[in-house]
Amino acid sequence: MEQTKYLIAGSSHAALSALNSIRLLDQEGSLTLVTKDDRLPYSPTVLPYVVSGQSKPEKVQLRDEAFFTKNNVNFISGSGLEALDADHNTVTLQNGQEWQYEKLLLATGASPTIPPVTGLADTSYHVLRTMDDAVNLNAALAGAETAVVLGGGLIGMHAAENLIKAGVQVTIVEMCPQVLPGYFDPQAAKIIEQTFVENGVIMRIGDTVVGAAQDGEGSKVSLDSGDEISADLLLVCTGVAPAISYLEGGPVETDQGILVDDRMATNIDNIWAAGDVAQALNFYSGEKSVGGILPAAVEQGRIAGMAMIDDPAINLYPGGVPLNTYEFFGNQAISVGISDENALPEGVEVSLNVNEEEMFYQKIIIGEGRLIGISGINTNFDPGIMWQLVLRRTDLAAVKDEFLRNPVDTGRDLMSRIWR
Amino acid sequence: MGIGHNTIAFHQDKCDGCGDCMTVCAEAKSGTTDTQHSRLKIVPSVAANDSFELAMCRQCGDPKCVLNCPSGSLTKDHETGVVPWDQEKCVDCLLCTVGCAYGGITYNAAAGHVMKCDMCDGDPACVKSCPTGALEYNKSAEIYNNYGELEDLFVPGLAACQGCNSELLIRHTMRKIGSNVVVATPPGCIAGMGTVGFNGKTGSKIPVFHPLLTNTASMLAGAKRYYNRIGRDVTMVALAGDGGTVDAGFQSLSGAAERGEQMLYICVDNEGYMNTGMQRSGSTSFGSWTSTTPVGETLRGKTQDAKNMPVIMMMHNCEYVATASLAFMDDYYEKLDKATAAAERGLAYLHVYSPCPTGWRIPPESTNEVCRKAVETNFATLWEFTPDEGLRFTRPVDNPLPVEQYLNLSGKYRHLDDEQLTHIQNSVKRKVAFLNGFMLATSGSEAQMQ
Numbered sequence: 001m002e003q004t005k006y007l008i009a010g011s012s013h014a015a016l017s018a019l020n021s022i023r024l025l026d027q028e029g030s031l032t033l034v035t036k037d038d039r040l041p042y043s044p045t046v047l048p049y050v051v052s053g054q055s056k057p058e059k060v061q062l063r064d065e066a067f068f069t070k071n072n073v074n075f076i077s078g079s080g081l082e083a084l085d086a087d088h089n090t091v092t093l094q095n096g097q098e099w100q101y102e103k104l105l106l107a108t109g110a111s112p113t114i115p116p117v118t119g120l121a122d123t124s125y126h127v128l129r130t131m132d133d134a135v136n137l138n139a140a141l142a143g144a145e146t147a148v149v150l151g152g153g154l155i156g157m158h159a160a161e162n163l164i165k166a167g168v169q170v171t172i173v174e175m176c177p178q179v180l181p182g183y184f185d186p187q188a189a190k191i192i193e194q195t196f197v198e199n200g201v202i203m204r205i206g207d208t209v210v211g212a213a214q215d216g217e218g219s220k221v222s223l224d225s226g227d228e229i230s231a232d233l234l235l236v237c238t239g240v241a242p243a244i245s246y247l248e249g250g251p252v253e254t255d256q257g258i259l260v261d262d263r264m265a266t267n268i269d270n271i272w273a274a275g276d277v278a279q280a281l282n283f284y285s286g287e288k289s290v291g292g293i294l295p296a297a298v299e300q301g302r303i304a305g306m307a308m309i310d311d312p313a314i315n316l317y318p319g320g321v322p323l324n325t326y327e328f329f330g331n332q333a334i335s336v337g338i339s340d341e342n343a344l345p346e347g348v349e350v351s352l353n354v355n356e357e358e359m360f361y362q363k364i365i366i367g368e369g370r371l372i373g374i375s376g377i378n379t380n381f382d383p384g385i386m387w388q389l390v391l392r393r394t395d396l397a398a399v400k401d402e403f404l405r406n407p408v409d410t411g412r413d414l415m416s417r418i419w420r
Numbered sequence: 421m422g423i424g425h426n427t428i429a430f431h432q433d434k435c436d437g438c439g440d441c442m443t444v445c446a447e448a449k450s451g452t453t454d455t456q457h458s459r460l461k462i463v464p465s466v467a468a469n470d471s472f473e474l475a476m477c478r479q480c481g482d483p484k485c486v487l488n489c490p491s492g493s494l495t496k497d498h499e500t501g502v503v504p505w506d507q508e509k510c511v512d513c514l515l516c517t518v519g520c521a522y523g524g525i526t527y528n529a530a531a532g533h534v535m536k537c538d539m540c541d542g543d544p545a546c547v548k549s550c551p552t553g554a555l556e557y558n559k560s561a562e563i564y565n566n567y568g569e570l571e572d573l574f575v576p577g578l579a580a581c582q583g584c585n586s587e588l589l590i591r592h593t594m595r596k597i598g599s600n601v602v603v604a605t606p607p608g609c610i611a612g613m614g615t616v617g618f619n620g621k622t623g624s625k626i627p628v629f630h631p632l633l634t635n636t637a638s639m640l641a642g643a644k645r646y647y648n649r650i651g652r653d654v655t656m657v658a659l660a661g662d663g664g665t666v667d668a669g670f671q672s673l674s675g676a677a678e679r680g681e682q683m684l685y686i687c688v689d690n691e692g693y694m695n696t697g698m699q700r701s702g703s704t705s706f707g708s709w710t711s712t713t714p715v716g717e718t719l720r721g722k723t724q725d726a727k728n729m730p731v732i733m734m735m736h737n738c739e740y741v742a743t744a745s746l747a748f749m750d751d752y753y754e755k756l757d758k759a760t761a762a763a764e765r766g767l768a769y770l771h772v773y774s775p776c777p778t779g780w781r782i783p784p785e786s787t788n789e790v791c792r793k794a795v796e797t798n799f800a801t802l803w804e805f806t807p808d809e810g811l812r813f814t815r816p817v818d819n820p821l822p823v824e825q826y827l828n829l830s831g832k833y834r835h836l837d838d839e840q841l842t843h844i845q846n847s848v849k850r851k852v853a854f855l856n857g858f859m860l861a862t863s864g865s866e867a868q869m870q
Contacts, residue, residue, distance in 0.1 A: 013487065013488070013490075016487065017487050020482065020487065024482065043490030043491070044490075045490035045513060045515070046490040046491045046511060046513075049491070049511045054511065055491060055509070055511060059491075059492070059508075059509055060490070060491045060492055060509065060511075061492055062489075062490075062492050294488060294490065294515055295488055295515065295518045295519060298484065298487045298488050298519065301487075302487070323518050325513060325514035325515055325517065325518055327512050327513060327514060330532065332514060332527060332529075334514065334517075336518075378529070380526070380527055380529060382475070382517060382520070382523040382526060383514070383517050383518040384484075384517055384518055384519055384520040384521045384522070384523070385521060385522070385523055387518065387521070388521045398466075398467075399466045399467075402466045409461075409463040409464070410463075410466060411523070412461060412463045412473060412475040412523045413463050413464070413465050413466055413467070413473045414466075415473075415475065415521065415522060415523060416432075416463070416465075416473030416474055416475060417465065417467060417473060419521065420430075420473075420474075420522070
């Protein structure tokens with residue numbers, strides 16, 4: 001049996017962030033990183049750009065071999081966790097190796113969820129979660145003229161844009177009445193939808209796929225509205241769920257994901273979890289929820305690493321805040337915090353500034369003098385500063401008018417005065 | 421150990437919002453004067469009129485923008501300290517801007533991508549353009565990198581007190597000057613802590629001798645003349661205390677200065693005979709407790725002001741005279757270079773304000789803070805003088821703190837009453853006024869201090 005002081009399962013943002021925290025204080029302790037992908041670390045976020053060909057797989061790796069050598073990291077790729085024996089602090093990898101750890105971080109990410117659509121299982125379709133998925137889809141573009149994307153979330157929208165830029169005719173089917181639910185309110189989503197339509201994407205919003213079937217080399221989907229769409233490519237982007245199958249029957253407490261406290265610790269000693277696999281505190285609701293956003297994975301990984309090394313400078317996880325930056329057809333959409341006031345109790349103040357011709361949209365929600373959320377299209381506020389204002393519950397009473405008029409400069413002013 | 425990195429510091433109190441930095445940044449980085457291309461942003465403060473704040477990249481040691489980047493286009497260069505951005509790898513996802521809490525990496529709509537400061541390869545254009553000194557390129561990390569590797573010319577385990585400023589000073593000083601020296605350490609803490617050796621062993625790796633309290637400058641003058649005669653170029657260095665300089669050693673120093681003897685004379689001013697039981701010296705400040713200016717029912721510490729020794733030396737028209745404080749190491753190193761060069765032409769005098777944890781009743785870990793506060797309150801002013809260029813403030817303090825903020829840090833001032841405080845504050849003002857006047861008379865062009 002192999003032994004390691006730190007074992008990190010996963011190799012994306014949460015894992016690398018934890019590795020960074022550990023190596024800041026302990027350069028010597030043996031550290032092993034295991035990942036199911038047979039590749040150097042990469043980010044799922046970059047995959048749509050690999051699909052379009054803008055980014056080459058070998059150019060977007062997050063770390064290289066030299067990094068692991070320099071940081072004294074044993075990097076095992078191509079073999080993820082198969083099973084965990086928490087009683088004996090051991091894991092079994094997919095390649096059969098057994099490893100005993102002193103401290104274990106589960107950062108195994110999430111896998112695509114496939115909707116229970118009749119016939120889908122017997123139809124050829126693509127998903128987009130791993131580099132292999134992206135490379136396969138990129139290769140499939142060669143002979144494809146048409147594509148259907150199921151799901152108008154971040155991945156689906158990103159993929160659709162990159163497909164149409166690659167010359168493929170795309171249809172997006174989204175079951176919700178708007179695209180990008182949870183990140184943008186219906187009005188902002190409408191502007192984004194409109195841009196997709198102008199760029200030639202066919203949008204089927206508020207429609208559901210009820211059946212799928214193989215159609216020669218391609219696929220055919222039937223919609224709730226009665227329409228049928230045939231396409232050379234079918235891409236399923238209907239969400240992801242934490243990858244926790246290796247925990248089945250074990251003592252680590254899970255719900256939708258692995259339940260963690262404000263130090264990213266699970267209910268089992270010596271085991272932490274971070275990133276898309278974790279179900280951690282939500283800043284607004286005070287409940288635990290799965291997130292699936294990159295900045296949260298980085299933050300959770302950082303805290304988990306600090307907890308694993310007993311870093312006295314640790315700050316407890318303040319809770320996840322919805323954060324999104326979204327670039328579409330040369331426009332920037334950004335949201336920090338809650339973007340739809342209808343999800344909030346009465347009494348919040350909403351400041352809306354829209355100019356659809358200029359493709360400008362900005363919404364600021366303030367409650368009890370504090371920033372609840374800010375979102376916009378082609379605005380240029382600093383999301384990192386806004387995130388801090390939300391987390392710090394900074395009292396904006398004295399600067400509210402200026403903030404609503406010019407959140408960019410006022411945000412920078414507040415930053416420079418409060419936490420520079 | 422890692423290496424230190426230079427930084428761009430922002431002195432908010434000096435910024436007048438002119439925006440020159442943004443213009444030159446846009447010019448240097450994007451070839452336009454349109455400030456939306458500037459990597460740093462000066463913004464007016466909502467909190468106060470005519471007050472300005474800054475947003476720019478801090479080149480964080482543990483940058484979150486890098487951890488947030490999904491395409492590997494942001495990295496941390498541990499050699500230069502800069503966080504470079506590789507446009508070729510960037511996918512314009514803007515997640516870096518979520519990670520940055522300082523507005524340091526921002527989206528430039530005109531250019532269609534993010535932008536950030538790259539420190540102009542170690543020669544930042546913004547700093548050079550700043551007319552008020554609000555932006556400063558702080559190179560103290562360079563000192564650490566450049567001099568940390570040089571050989572320490574004293575043995576480990578010198579018997580200085582905890583937190584001793586003098587030990588820090590002599591180790592830095594001789595590292596910088598090097599071993600082609602003859603060093604005199606007259607009676608005082610520096611000799612007493614063992615630099616001249618003990619039990620038949622030497623305390624340093626360079627020629628060092630122990631003159632009398634009275635004749636340090638005379639002996640160095642003689643040694644230098646001998647080396648000159650035999651054709652060897654060796655630097656004479658005195659590491660003397662204030663007692664050996666302003667009191668008993670004054671006659672020989674004044675004579676050597678008047679004759680223009682070639683030497684670097686460093687006075688380590690801890691305001692008293694701290695090595696022998698904390699007696700007062702001619703350099704002990706007004707109101708100070710010492711064992712010979714005690715505090716009791718009638719006596720309230722020293723009743724006279726200290727001699728202003730660096731000014732006295734300036735009046736000798738020495739080749740080079742400067743004051744220094746180890747809280748401002750970069751300033752000290754620059755002066756040490758100039759003083760060492762001047763010591764080949766004549767007498768160079770450095771007066772270093774040197775708090776003494778034991779004799780001043782300050783916690784050993786606070787020594788540096790006391791050094792800093794002495795300068796920030798103008799109790800100790802940092803300047804340099806040459807006969808050709810006159811007097812110049814090297815680190816002017818625009819808004820000096822009340823002198824109490826310095827005095828409160830030392831137990832030796834604990835007993836001060838309002839009358840004594842007023843006396844000290846007035847004498848601080850008077851000394852600054854004198855220097856301002858002298859500066860105008862000799863160099864004329866520089867800005868005055870407040």
